[in-house]
Each structure stands twice: as C-alpha cells, then as structure tokens.
Amino acid sequence: MSAELVIGPVLRRVAGTRATIWVETSAPATVRVTAGPAAGEATTFSAYGHHYAIVVVEGLTLDSATEYEVFVDDARVWPQPDSPYPPSVIRTRSGDDADQPVRLVFGSCRETTQHATPRQLPPDALDAYSRRLMTGADPAPDLLVLLGDQVYADIPSPAVKRFLRRRRGHEKHKPDNQVVSYEEYTQLYLESWCDPEIRWLFATVPSVMIFDDHEIIDDWNSSASWRRDVREQPWWPERIASGLASYWVYQHLGNLDPDQIAADPVYQKVLASADDATEVLRDFATEVDKEADGAPGYQWSYALDLGRTRLVVLDNRCSRVLDPDHRAMLPPGEWAWFAELARGDFDHLVVGSSLPWLLPPGIHHLEAWNERLAGSARPWVSRFAERQRRVLDLEHWAAFQRSFDSLAALFAEVGSSGAASISVLSGDVHHSYVARAAFRARPVAAPVHQLTCSPVHNQLQSLMRPVLRLGWWRGPATVARALARAAKVAAPTVRWKKLAGPYFGNAVSTLTHDGHTARVLIEGTTTGGDLREVAAVDLAPRTARVRRRRPVGR
CATH class of the missing domain: 2.60.40.380 (Purple acid phosphatase-like, N-terminal)
Incomplete structure (x- = not known):
C-alpha cells in the first residue's frame, strides 16, 4: 500500500x-x-x-x-x-530587504475548532484570518508566530476523549480525559492541524512556534515543589517524555533554519536510526526534562532575522531554574545567548515569550509577593504560598523577579543603543492588551511595549474578567504593591501603563515594522466568524497613538 x-x-x-x-x-x-x-x-x-x-x-x-x-x-x-x-x-x-516592511501575525491558546470542542466558544480567530487571507484582501505576512498552547494535552476534545476510552482499556493508572502516550499526542495534532482553514494557512504562511504549559500540563514547572509532587504520579514519566518528544517532532524541528536542522544533535541521531527513532526521542525527552533540576539541557529557544527585525523566541517552561534560591526563567548559558543576540545589529527587537513580561500591575505585585512568601523559611508560610501559586497560576515573569529585572535591564541597554523599538509578544492569559514600559533609572530612547494576544480560540471565565480589569486600576495595584513591600520585595525597575485593552474575545494580532516605525493591530472575531479591528497602536516613534474600537468580548 x-x-x-x-x-x-x-x-x-x-x-x-x-x-x-x-x-x-x-x-x-x-x-x-x-x-x-x-x-x-x-x-x-x-x-x-x-x-x-x-x-x-x-x-x-x-x-x-x-x-x-x-x-x-x-x-x-x-x-x-x-x-x-x-x-x-x-x-x-x-x-x-532592509527597506521592506516586516509583518508578524501572532497569537496563542487555540483549542480545536468549534465543531470539535465541548464548549460553545466564540469563532476561531486563526480560522477567520485564514479565510480573509484566501481572498487576497491583505498582504501575506512574513511569519506566523504561535506563542503556546497549540494543543491541550490536559483538556482534549470529545473526539480525543473517545479515542482515549477505546484505546486504554485496562490502563486505569492513567488520568481520565488527558493524553499521556505519544500516540495520544498525535491525535491532538491530527485534529488541530487538519482543520481545513488551518491546513491551508500552515501550507501557505511560514510559521514558528513555542510551547506553553498545556502542551504538557497546566502549571508545568511552576516550582520545585510542583515537580516533586507531579513525579509521584505513575503516569508522569510517560507523559513528559511523550509531550516533549512530540513537541520536538511537530513544532520545534521546523523552528530551525536548514543549517540548524542539519547540525541539531537530536536530528542527527534520529536520521542515524531512521528505521525507528523511538528510543532516541524517548531518551532525549526524558533527559531534557531534567534541566529544571540543574542537569545539562537542550535549547528550545531560537532566533531569526527578517529584514531589520530580529525575533528571539524564548522557552519559558522547560529550562526554568527552579531552585528556590536561584529561580530564573532561563538558565545562565541560555540567558547569555539571548543577551548577545539582543545586542546585535537590527532596528527592531521582538521577543517571543509565551508568558507576558508585563502583567496588569496589581497581578504583577501579587505574584512577586507570592514568590517571596513561597521561599520563606517558615514551613506554614511557604506551604500557604505554594498552594496559592498553583490555584491562581502565579508563575509568570513577575514570579521570577530576578529574570523580570534582568530583562528590564537588558531592554534599557538595548533601547539606549540605537534600536527603533522593542516588543514582547506573549499569550497565555486569555485576554489581549498593549502596555508601554517606562524605566525608572534612566530614559530609554526606544519605545518598549508588551503586546499580548490571547486566546486565538478559547475563552476566559467570566468571573476572571473583572479581576483582570481591576489589576490595571491604581487602587488595587497600590494595595498589592503594599503587600509586596511588606514582604521586602524591591520595587520594579520599570513602570508601565496600558494603552489598549483588555479584550476578552478570540483575537489575532499583526505587528508591522516599516523603516523605523512599528504598529500593532489587534483583531477579534465577530459572531459571524469574521475579523474586526478592536485596537491599533502606533508603537514607534515613541509617542504611541491609539485607535480604539469596541472591545472584543464585551
């Protein structure tokens, strides 16, 4: 056959x-x-x-x-x-191509299409974008940047759940309604990537991707305590090995350029055992998971240049340093790699980070306070803080204060050295917004922005919407900052304010660089499945101009 x-x-x-x-x-x-x-x-x-x-x-x-x-x-x-x-x-x-515009389309958090998901979600923004692109009404983007949760291993569709029930039989030790094996992971990609509009889009527009937690499990690598607890689950070794192996095959390998693919040590081993590379990938995935425990790892982060734009996409999950005394988003060697690239020759620096660097200020201070308490020498305090960390998902850059401040310092340096703009593209938080940073220690010439676009196809719980709106208000932020100060958390080295959002509907965003100018467009889905503009922000020159439309999801 x-x-x-x-x-x-x-x-x-x-x-x-x-x-x-x-x-x-x-x-x-x-x-x-x-x-x-x-x-x-x-x-x-x-x-x-x-x-x-x-x-x-x-x-x-x-x-x-x-x-x-x-x-x-x-x-x-x-x-x-x-x-x-x-x-x-x-x-x-x-x-x-130095004078050619660069267009990056980005977003995150995409459950499978409307007919496959058990919830009545608003229309899929990536489907809508694909349909519009087919008409030729828009210029094709240079790159599609997908910032995490491309598949949901812990929240599969009804079709995948049926597949699990048929396949598992006597395997009662595995969690109900969650994928564990590599074969089960393949069903997630088959279902998601064979959506007709997405299949055409992926075949037509170059794409790069990075994982977030749901490719593996909610709150993946949030703390050393979390890792100790999850290892007690009998299904975990197969889950982490299958998740990372399938991510390497389906997502990561294509992030590399041809020369990098040829030089990749895992790819070389896979080709050497082309008849069956199962053991190669299983052993690789099992070993690379140990990086969060301090073992030598594998670099999931990557970078590329388009014209005068440099995109660096960071691993915010697998390579975290979780030692309570040295918590960091990236291990030292990978941070040095990133910092060197950030100081390169370009006009615009774009950092792809599945988790937002700048959250609503009230939530930022809460996460910083929680991190300090979780490291307390008093067991009851640390246990309380760890429970709150997991329940409330307090594990973004704000919960890695050393990394947050290091990123701010790097941006201040790069932004004072001739860059036209610096943008952080993020997802994860199931709402979209634009925020601009201001540096306390010195003026920075280049405008620095947080651009968050999430979800592409998902939905935030209604009760969380007022919480996120309150996070931007000065009063709640002041209270949260007082909590952090009481725990002896230093004040952030940057201030930031919201320019657009928060928007709670499904959305996709486009970042455009043209010469030294930068502009972001956020588009949300209508009930009929089309896209409409909800905000457009001119990011550079420094004075940002915002054009607002009626917010998505309100």
Whole structure:
C-alpha cells in the first residue's frame, strides 16, 4: 500500500532562497517538493509508528511567490484535487530587504475548532484570518508566530476523549480525559492541524512556534515543589517524555533554519536510526526534562532575522531554574545567548515569550509577593504560598523577579543603543492588551511595549474578567504593591501603563515594522466568524497613538 499524506504540508522557515516544509506520511516514503525550478527531497524518519520528513527546498527565486507541489513516492498529494482553496505558495523576500516592511501575525491558546470542542466558544480567530487571507484582501505576512498552547494535552476534545476510552482499556493508572502516550499526542495534532482553514494557512504562511504549559500540563514547572509532587504520579514519566518528544517532532524541528536542522544533535541521531527513532526521542525527552533540576539541557529557544527585525523566541517552561534560591526563567548559558543576540545589529527587537513580561500591575505585585512568601523559611508560610501559586497560576515573569529585572535591564541597554523599538509578544492569559514600559533609572530612547494576544480560540471565565480589569486600576495595584513591600520585595525597575485593552474575545494580532516605525493591530472575531479591528497602536516613534474600537468580548 502506497504512503499517503497524513498531516501537512506545513511551510516552516523561509530563509533566502531556501525553505523548509514539514510533513507526516502514513508509511515510510520519499517526499519531494517542487516550486518552479526549485526543489527538495527527503526520506522520512520513523518514530512511535509514525513517519515524518522535513524537506529543504533550494533554488527559490528571491522576491517571488511560487506555487509548489508535494509528492510522496512520486504521487502528487498537494495541492489536493478539486481543492476550493487558492494555491499554496512559497514567498521569498528580496536579497537586500532592509527597506521592506516586516509583518508578524501572532497569537496563542487555540483549542480545536468549534465543531470539535465541548464548549460553545466564540469563532476561531486563526480560522477567520485564514479565510480573509484566501481572498487576497491583505498582504501575506512574513511569519506566523504561535506563542503556546497549540494543543491541550490536559483538556482534549470529545473526539480525543473517545479515542482515549477505546484505546486504554485496562490502563486505569492513567488520568481520565488527558493524553499521556505519544500516540495520544498525535491525535491532538491530527485534529488541530487538519482543520481545513488551518491546513491551508500552515501550507501557505511560514510559521514558528513555542510551547506553553498545556502542551504538557497546566502549571508545568511552576516550582520545585510542583515537580516533586507531579513525579509521584505513575503516569508522569510517560507523559513528559511523550509531550516533549512530540513537541520536538511537530513544532520545534521546523523552528530551525536548514543549517540548524542539519547540525541539531537530536536530528542527527534520529536520521542515524531512521528505521525507528523511538528510543532516541524517548531518551532525549526524558533527559531534557531534567534541566529544571540543574542537569545539562537542550535549547528550545531560537532566533531569526527578517529584514531589520530580529525575533528571539524564548522557552519559558522547560529550562526554568527552579531552585528556590536561584529561580530564573532561563538558565545562565541560555540567558547569555539571548543577551548577545539582543545586542546585535537590527532596528527592531521582538521577543517571543509565551508568558507576558508585563502583567496588569496589581497581578504583577501579587505574584512577586507570592514568590517571596513561597521561599520563606517558615514551613506554614511557604506551604500557604505554594498552594496559592498553583490555584491562581502565579508563575509568570513577575514570579521570577530576578529574570523580570534582568530583562528590564537588558531592554534599557538595548533601547539606549540605537534600536527603533522593542516588543514582547506573549499569550497565555486569555485576554489581549498593549502596555508601554517606562524605566525608572534612566530614559530609554526606544519605545518598549508588551503586546499580548490571547486566546486565538478559547475563552476566559467570566468571573476572571473583572479581576483582570481591576489589576490595571491604581487602587488595587497600590494595595498589592503594599503587600509586596511588606514582604521586602524591591520595587520594579520599570513602570508601565496600558494603552489598549483588555479584550476578552478570540483575537489575532499583526505587528508591522516599516523603516523605523512599528504598529500593532489587534483583531477579534465577530459572531459571524469574521475579523474586526478592536485596537491599533502606533508603537514607534515613541509617542504611541491609539485607535480604539469596541472591545472584543464585551
């Protein structure tokens, strides 16, 4: 029986005259991609009974949009016959693209589409964006940046729950209605990425991704105490190994450019055991999880340049330092890598962080207070604070104060050294907003903003909406700051104010850089499934101008 296309094609990185395309096939095969005179070919590798290839297409023409075809063992599988969608193309930038605008579309937190989820969620913003892009009304973006919770291992759809019940049988030690094995993870990606609009979008727009907690489990790596407790669960070793192995295959591998893929030590081992790389990926995933305990790790963070824009996407989860005396978002070596890239030659620095750097101030102070109490030498105090940390999800940058202040100091340095703008793209918190930072120690020439867009397809509990609105108010923030001060938490080295939001509907955002200017557009879904503008903010020059529309979800 000949191999068929299971998932894909997924267009990942486009760099100069080369592009990478990821696919999953039903059996071992040779995958070939042709785009005009350009072409590439790869043999699949196999793991856990599944078969994957990442094809490097070489010889593309600069400053062009070229339709492409995908062949599996010489049978054309893409574009599909009688497809109602426009052809998929690979777009390249010009050789000297310093003056070309850069458009980044971003968002996070996407449960499966409306027909697959048990809740009556508002329309999917990424589906809506894909449909509009098909019309040709908008210029295609340079990159789609997905900032976490691309799949929900701990909140699967009814269809996946049925799959679990059929598959598990006697495996009663596993948690009900949560995925654990690699095979179960594959069902999440199959369901999410084969949504027709998303499949076309992924085949047409380059994309990069980073995990957040729900790819593994809610509150993943929130503290050393959390890790000790979760390890007592008999299903945890399989869950963490399957989650990280599947993330490496489905999401991380495509984040790298062709040279980085070839040099990746895990990929080299996978290719060396192409007949069955299951043990390679299982051992890798088991070992890399130990980085949060201080063991040598693997760098999930990555970076790329588009014109005069540098994007650095940070791992906010797997590589955390959780020693209570040295808590940090990144281990020292990875922080040094990031800081060096942040000081490079570019006009605009964009940091992709699944978790917001700047939260509503009242919530920020609460998280900083909680972190200090959780490190108390008095057991009853630390236990109380740890319970609150888990119940209230108090584990963002504000709960890693050393990292929060280090990031502020780095931005102050970079922003005083010629950068036109600095933006932090984030998700996780199920509402969208724009905030601008001001530095206490010295003026910083470059405007620094927090751009949060979440969810793409999910919904915040109604009772949380007033809490998040109150977090921006001066009164509650002052009370929360007094709590933090009483616990001897130093004042933040930055102040910040909200420019737009909070918006609680499903949304997708576009960050545009054109010369030294920067602008962000937040668009939310209507009840009919279209997109409408809810806010547009000119981020640079320094004085931001905001155009507001009726908020999503109000």
